[in-house]
Amino acid sequence: MQMEQLAIHGGKPVRQQAWPRWPASSPALEEEVMQCLRSQRWTVSGFYQDQPSYEEKFARAFADFNNAAFCIPTANGTAALLCSLQALGIGPDDEVIVPGLTWVACAITVASLNAIPVMVDVDQHTLCLSPQKVEAAITERTKAIMVVHLYSAVADMGALLHISEKYNIPIIEDCAQAHGATWQGKRVGTIGAVGAFSMQQGKILTSGEGGAVVTNDQTLADKIYSIRTNARKKMNGKPSTGYMELEDAGDSFASNYCLSEISCAILFNKLQSLDQENEIRNNNRHLLRQLLGNVEGVSMTDSAPGTTSVSTYHLPLRINRSHFGNITIKALCEMLSAELGIWIHQPYIPLNKHPLYVTDDPRFAARREQLNPSRYQLPGCWEVYNTHLLLHHSMLLGNEEDINDIVNSIKKIKTIVQ
Ligand SMILES: Cc1ncc(COP(=O)(O)O)c(C=O)c1O
Known part of the structure; x- marks a missing residue:
């Protein structure tokens, strides 16, 4: 009998059908967008049209979803981080711990405020910040800890909160990849001082580009609103129709990171299905874990103690390469992409070598050594980079057949390369 061939070498791919579409539209979403388009108000700085803005509707709904007192939508997740850092007073020569x-x-948001991103290694179970390494990196200049709930896990918030309280350093939670996850029953983003979200196209709640900050602290919320809105605030009371709802706050050096009304309308609609989609992905994730239990050399990562529910974004699979003929993870990703007809890729290149983290920008000339990322040793991050591959969450939005395709592709490659 002829040996089966890998799809990458011209064999028949395991996957014969399309994956669930992401992002997906619906008649209700299209109607919401049309209503916004007809409303004559396409941004929060557009004129008041006798009804709440989509920004206000989405902000209220997302605050309620997270059980947070305040939500400020932003142009993207990067802006959400930047506004949060600025509101916490991060400035020149302050150090901010980032994974x-x-x-x-x-790292870029920290550096752009003339502060120093201090890169800290990750834990091998959660792939998120290692609390021990965080504590070892604290100096008298550390002004914030940016905790990222990465790759479908919740970071070890118990240990990190302990450090935050011990040294009186606020935590910014980067929840770009974790909308809806909970720790000790609390939604991520409401455990630290502020939570920053991204709604970029690949994210599990998306408007193409978009972001939001949530917080329970009124002072921080007001600052973030102003920093986001060219130092304007929402006026007290109801504006007259056709008049601006914003008025000068004049309390900060502030740029414009507002999100358009059209994006807010999309988010307002998409938020309604987030819990249900999270449940589908998590059920399929559970099934995948069960099925991979029989495949030696492949395992799934864990969330930190105290996690009460995860949300699945990029799902990492840990590969013991010795079971795969010691081929590289890059080669394995290429083989799996060909079998499954979808892009499977490695984790982020660790920041100490990331080509996009450039510090030779002339603005940083005086601080080149402080910002030099190669001064950090990140063996744990490199270990993750070289031993994991990532599945996009849209692959987990379907049914059992889809999960079988993932497992059968891995088994096929393993049989051929081992
Ligand atoms: C962990 C994390 N932080 C921040 C961001 C930035 O978000 P955005 O692309 O919306 O600016 C992303 C988006 O990829 C992210 O994954």
Whole structure:
């Protein structure tokens, strides 16, 4: 009998059908957008049209979803982080702890405020910040800890809160990848001082581009609103129709990171299905864990103690390469992408070597050594990079057949390469 061939070498791919579409539209979503388009108000700084703005409707709904007192939508997740850092008073020469394994926005936002991103290694179970390494990195200049709930896990908030309280350093939770997850029953984003979300296209709640900050602290919320809105605030009371709902606050050096009304209308609609979609993904994730239990050399990562529910964004699979003929993770990703007809890729390149984290920008000339990312040792991040691959959450939005395809592709590759 002829040996089965890998799809990457011209064999028949395991996956023969399309994956669930992401992002997905619906008649109700299209109607919501049309209502916004007809409303003559396309931004929060557009004129009041005798009804609450979509920004207000989405902000209220997302605050309620998270059980937070306040929510301020932002142009994107990077802006959500930047506004949060600025509201916490982060400035020149302050140090902010960021994980070495995360999207570059975490370090870039810190550097853009003339502060120093201090890159800290991650835990091998959760792939999120290692609390021990965080404590070892604290100096008298540490002004914030940016905790990222990465790759479908919740970070070890028990240990991190303990450190935050011990040294009186606020936590910014980056929840770009964790909308709806809970720790000790609380939604992520409401455990630290502020929670920053991204609603970029790949995220589990999306408007293409978008973001939001949630907090329970009125002072921080007011500051973030102003920092986001060119130092304007919402006027007290109801404006007259056709007049501006914003008025000068004049209390901060502030840029414009507002989110358009059209994006807010999309988010207002998409939020209604988030819990249900999280449940589908988590059920399929559970099934995948069960089925992979029989595949030696492949395992799934854990969330931290105290996690009461996860949300699934990029789902990491840990690979013991010795069971796969010691091929590289990159090669394995390429083989799996060909079998499954969807992009499977490695985790982020750790920030100490990330090509997008450039510090030779002339604005940083005086601080080149302080910002030099290669001065950090991040062996744990590199271990993750070299031993994990990521599945996009849209692959878990379907049914059992989809999960079988994932498992059968892995088994096929393993049989051929081992
Ligand atoms: C962990 C993390 N933080 C921040 C961001 C930045 O979000 P955005 O792309 O919306 O600016 C992302 C988005 O990829 C992210 O994954």
